[in-house]
Amino acid sequence: MKYHQIDRQLFIKNRAKFTAQMKPNSVAIFNSNDIYPVSADSTLPFAQHRDIFYLSGADQEESILLLFPDAPYENLKEILFLRETNEHIAIWEGEKLTKERAFEVSGIKNVIWLKDFEKTLFEIMTYADTIYINTNEHYRATVETETREARFVKWWKEKYPAHQVAKSNPILQRLRSVKELEEIDLIQKACDITEKGFRRVLSFTKPNVTEYEIEAELLHEFVRNRSKGFAYTPIIASGNNANVLHYIENNQQCKAGDLILFDVAAEYANYSSDMSRTIPVSGRYTERQRAVYDAVLRVKNEATKLLTPGTLWKQYHIEVGKIMTSELLGLGLLDKADVQNENPEWPAYKKYFMHGTSHHMGLDTHDYGLLSEPMKANMVFTVEPGIYIPAEGFGIRLEDNLVVQESGEPFNLMRNIPIEAEEIEHLMNS
Structure with missing residues (x-):
């Protein structure tokens, strides 16, 4: 990123404001944006989904934020899932967030590689009653492309049909409109x-x-x-x-x-x-x-x-x-x-x-x-x-x-x- 690192206290505050408005025993999940293809092997420059950025500061693709304030165990209350980085990725694509660096950026202590997301989510869903899904309800929105968030919502509904559903967007509309x-x-x-x-x-x-x-x-x-x-x-x-x-x-x-x-x-x-x-x-x-x-x-x-x-x-x-x-x-x-x-x-x-x-x-x-x-x-x-x-x-x-x-x-x-x-x-x- 070209910009100077933002103090992680901003994202810690934002998460606290959001979780304070969640229903009891509920989970909220936020996905990063995709990198969108042009044609052949060309892609558009990556632009992060603003909601996951607002709540975590994570500014890279293939990231998921999970918030579960009423989790029975401390390590499940907030988790940042990231694509696992390695030397090959560093050479070809540049530096990606390590677990240590992700904590510096976000203030989230439990950082898990993305390959373990489904296994971790399964455990969490055995404890939770409600999931907050993140849909785009902005009054100017016209979405024709299926987003990573939309694909996740479809997958989750199939996988966990017995859970209740709530919406993140009304909470975020109010929180994000008043600036820190x-x-x-x-x-x-x-x-x-x-x-x-x-x-x-x-x-x-x-x-x-x-x-x-x-x-x-x-x-x-x-x-x-x-x-x-x-x-x-x-x-x-x-x-x-x-x-x-x-x-x-x-x-x-x-x-x-x-x-x-x-x-x-x-x-x-x-x-x-x-x-x-x-x-x-x-x-x-x-x-x-x-x-x-x-x-x-x-x-x-x-x-x-x-x-x-x-x-x-x-x-x-x-x-x-x-x-x-x-x-x-x-x-x-x-x-x-x-x-x-x-x-x-x-x-x-x-x-x-x-x-x-x-x-x-x-x-x-x-x-x-x-x-x-x-x-x-x-x-x-x-x-x-x-x-x-x-x-x-x-x-x-x-x-x-x-x-x-x-x-x-x-x-x-x-x-x-x-x-x-x-x-x-x-x-x-x-």
Whole structure:
């Protein structure tokens, strides 16, 4: 791993929080992700399943975490199963976790090689009544590929049909949405790396560079600062490309007078940051671009103030819609008749701002969090309003990452990343 080792106390705390909410005499099992094939002998880079990482810090394939807090014997209360490493694997694939190293990373004392998993599980199931299975119930999830976790659930149900089943996901949705201070520090690190990349492209960008050249500059800066790279597929959208919300081709030339919308950020230690900025290719905003830019920034600043404990996500978005409507009226993009005659299911402002303003963020860019429950302190949200005007050939989105506080305004993890138009122009022309 490129990142510095995380203090295992974080994972010890996370396991304690999870097991405190388990039913009596129950077992919870979490699997690592697969390494996914491309074709022939090619594979995609490994990315760990966030749940097993959150609970153990184990960041390698073919790993299983088992939690059994009511086990009759101490050595069965928590077990980390790992693929057995040897000299051959070390030569061909590189260092894998040894039992000693796994304890250093996770704080789990009982580390067992994976080949003994079924035998160990058989013993445990003779003591347990319930098993927690880990299914993906995130509100944005669309899973078409059978995962290692899904294969395990199928196998377990066949093998142990008499046991009761419970779900890990509702517990994890609540736990993972409220960050420990160590986690906020890791997200801050990802934001700091993102800042370095953004400042680099401010001095690099000029007319006739390509979107992919800018992408390369960002990737170089991220990796040289111990990131694996992008937290998500980067969007570097010049001109009218900005009006395609998930534009990822990044293959066009940036033309003088156009804007570039960035939705791009670094990860660090599997934690995400999520930034949007919009800059002028020529180093200066036109009068119209600046008017729209300032309107988006005002919406972002006002929306940020609404992220307070007790706020409901749905109501928050209704309030942001009112703020955006006011700005669109001021820009002449809407008139009073548009608002008076709007469809409540798709308000008038949605013509120019069609996506949500905020989502949970953390180990996943669109992180866990139950949207029906009130916001709490130490939840991390994006705030990302935008105005998209295809008829005028540009779109503007601005996005920061905010930590909800017990009182007062949220803490901005991207406070050091330039966002005011004057500062961006100054940096691009200095």
